[in-house]
Amino acid sequence: MAENSANNRDKILEAFLSLLAETSFEKIGLAAVAGKAGVSLAEMRKYFGSTFDMVAGFVRATDEKVLAGGDVDDAQATTRDRLFDVLMRRFEVLTPNRAAVRSLACTARRNPRFALGMNKLAVRSQQWMMSAAGLDSSGLKGGMRAQALAVMFARVMRVWLDDEDPGLARTMAELDRELAAGARLATLFDDLCRFAPRCRPRRTREARHRPPPEPQTMQA
Numbered sequence: 001m002a003e004n005s006a007n008n009r010d011k012i013l014e015a016f017l018s019l020l021a022e023t024s025f026e027k028i029g030l031a032a033v034a035g036k037a038g039v040s041l042a043e044m045r046k047y048f049g050s051t052f053d054m055v056a057g058f059v060r061a062t063d064e065k066v067l068a069g070g071d072v073d074d075a076q077a078t079t080r081d082r083l084f085d086v087l088m089r090r091f092e093v094l095t096p097n098r099a100a101v102r103s104l105a106c107t108a109r110r111n112p113r114f115a116l117g118m119n120k121l122a123v124r125s126q127q128w129m130m131s132a133a134g135l136d137s138s139g140l141k142g143g144m145r146a147q148a149l150a151v152m153f154a155r156v157m158r159v160w161l162d163d164e165d166p167g168l169a170r171t172m173a174e175l176d177r178e179l180a181a182g183a184r185l186a187t188l189f190d191d192l193c194r195f196a197p198r199c200r201p202r203r204t205r206e207a208r209h210r211p212p213p214e215p216q217t218m219q220a
Helices: 002-022 030-037 041-044 050-066 079-110 110-132 139-160 168-196 203-211
Strands: none
Touching: 002 030, 002 050, 002 079, 030 041, 030 050, 050 079, 050 110, 079 139, 079 168, 110 139, 139 168, 139 203
8 A cells, every 4th residue: 555655656746747847837737747647636635735745745755865875974075075976966866857857947037936935945955965965954054054055056956957968077067166165155154153252141031120139238
């Protein structure tokens, strides 16, 4: 039963990506996806609540394939090298669905609301990519780094979309340049955090309204 559910989910995602490669996201209806996948709407509803849920499912499936490749455990590799390997693995996983990704990118450029939704998915994915590369993705600092990485990945993706080389040479060169620039910015960011004054703890409401203590008299 579980295997059949996984198969149906995969069939629906494949049908959706196939339609996305042919037309824009806005023109894809639920019935069209169900028809192409060969499942009923009732069956499809078990797995996805909307076509945007299918986009999220595609992003999550991409994450899982990248992470299945294992963490970068070369003790001699720098942080930048590990991140380069993980992100290039992501581009390789995405390559069979390049037309679908191009369609999503076009929709994001003309639809700000869709772009915001895609950014949220991208930041979440980059937190997983950072973890795979051995980088801390927790807390406010980790979230800010994941956002910066999502923006950087989107810039490199513009090159990847037109990189027909099987070895993705142009993509590799662009990613290397972006990571070098990002490393300089990260160093500056860390320096600013190190030297920024620490916030004083806020007093509670009771402490703010508590009367000052009575002055003590010295005992003879």
